[in-house]
Amino acid sequence: MxxxxxxxxxxxxxxxxxxxxxxxxxxxxxxxxxxxxxxxxxxxxxxxxxxxxxxxxxxxxxxxxxxxxxxxxxxxxxxxxxxxLKGLTQGSVRIGIPSMLGSYYFPPILMAFKHLHPKLNLEVIEGGTWQLQQMVEHGELDLGVIVSEFVPEILHTELFLQEQMLVTVSKDHRFATQQSVTYEDFFSEELVMFQEGYFHRKIVDRIAAQIGAKPNIGFETNLIPLIKSIVKQGFGISTLLGMVIEDDDDLIALPFSQPVRLDLSIAWNKDRYLSQANQAFVRFMLDHRSSQKAKQTL
Missing domain, CATH: 1.10.10.10 (Winged helix-like DNA-binding domain superfamily/Winged helix DNA-binding domain)
Structure with missing residues (x-):
């Protein structure tokens, strides 16, 4: 043989x-x-x-x-x-990133890494965290961004970002002047949600089960611009990260009265070889995390 x-x-x-x-x-x-x-x-x-x-x-x-x-x-x-062993003159990084982070958090990181290692190939796959987690487990992706709450034993993770999940409403919505939103009030509204498999949807479904609520989902889409447009026009409310709406004056972001904090990690399969190119990307991301923390303390 x-x-x-x-x-x-x-x-x-x-x-x-x-x-x-x-x-x-x-x-x-x-x-x-x-x-x-x-x-x-x-x-x-x-x-x-x-x-x-x-x-x-x-x-x-x-x-x-x-x-x-x-x-x-x-x-x-x-x-x-x-x-x-000849050095980072060839190789590729295959990473799966949820759409929200792919659109608003990762672009400068990816561009900076590519500038540092111009001969490495970057392949970015967009998907829900559950789908990406499965792809990393099965070796279809080298790296994946997942929510630490749902990590299986087979994956090694490194925390790189902690964010709060925020209730997102139009500036004319009755919640807009509040300081926070209760779970019960949130589920009394018509919702604009990501499809199943995306981390925001998984968290919302968990909270609903926790309090015995049935989400009233009027729209399901993974397109962030469409979610924002629907919310702006008053056809529903949603949950997004602050980075998504920080430059949008027509949307208001409010914390839940019991804050929902997300620990976002980069993950890889413990049982599979992680190439030098992928190791370099992980180090780069963690260095970026450290530099961001240092800026926040200044």
Whole structure:
């Protein structure tokens, strides 16, 4: 068994197609078919069911597929680490960021990091915290921004931002002159909410369950400009971070009477290799956090 055979097998199994695997691996289909047949003869095991141009893994093939994924990931990690010993002249950072932070917090950080390491590639994926957490757990992302309240054991986290979740209303709303908003009053209003899987929605759903309230959600959208527009026109209220509305005079942000504080962390899978490029990005973010704290104490 060698890594080439294992990689061919893994791609055919993953895509359930010899032709698609051949296209992905940039080799001729007959070559990959012959390689798999030779592999099966060497192992004296049938790895695939072949029926009317459709293929599926045998029980033995399914077991080998699980091992192959781990072995190939370890090989790729080892090769990446060896290349990176030459310095941060190549590599990529794959990070998942919720839309609110991606729009209002991260742009200057990403640009500053890119300026410092111009040869590194930055790939930013937008999504809900639950989706991003799953992608980090499964190795589809190297790094992800999540709310610390929902961290599973498999992830390592570093806190980088603490923010308060604020009730957001139009300047003409009856809450606008208040100092704070109770949970009960909040849930008595029609709400404009992020879709399920986004951290604001998860927190709101938790609070609703905590007090036995049923949210009256009139609009669901992940588009922040649309949320702000709907709230401005008085068709509902929402929850946002202060950074989203600090320059918007038509919106008012109020704390809950029992403040809801969010601990936002950058996370990665403990069981997977974190490349030098990704380690550099984590250090850069934590240095940014430290510098921001220092400015606040001046």
């Amino acid at each position: 060698n890594s080439k055979q294992l990689r061919y097998f893994h791609e055919v199994a993953r895509l359930q197609s010899f032709s698609k695997a051949a296209e992905t691996l940039h080799i001729a289909q007959p070559a990959i078919s012959m390689s798999i047949q030779k592999f099966e003869r060497q192992l004296d095991i049938r790895l695939f069911h072949r029926n009317d141009r459709k293929i599926s893994l045998t029980d033995e093939g399914q077991r080998l597929f699980r091992h192959a994924a781990i072995i190939l990931k370890n090989i790729d990690d080892a090769e990446s680490e060896m290349r990176e």
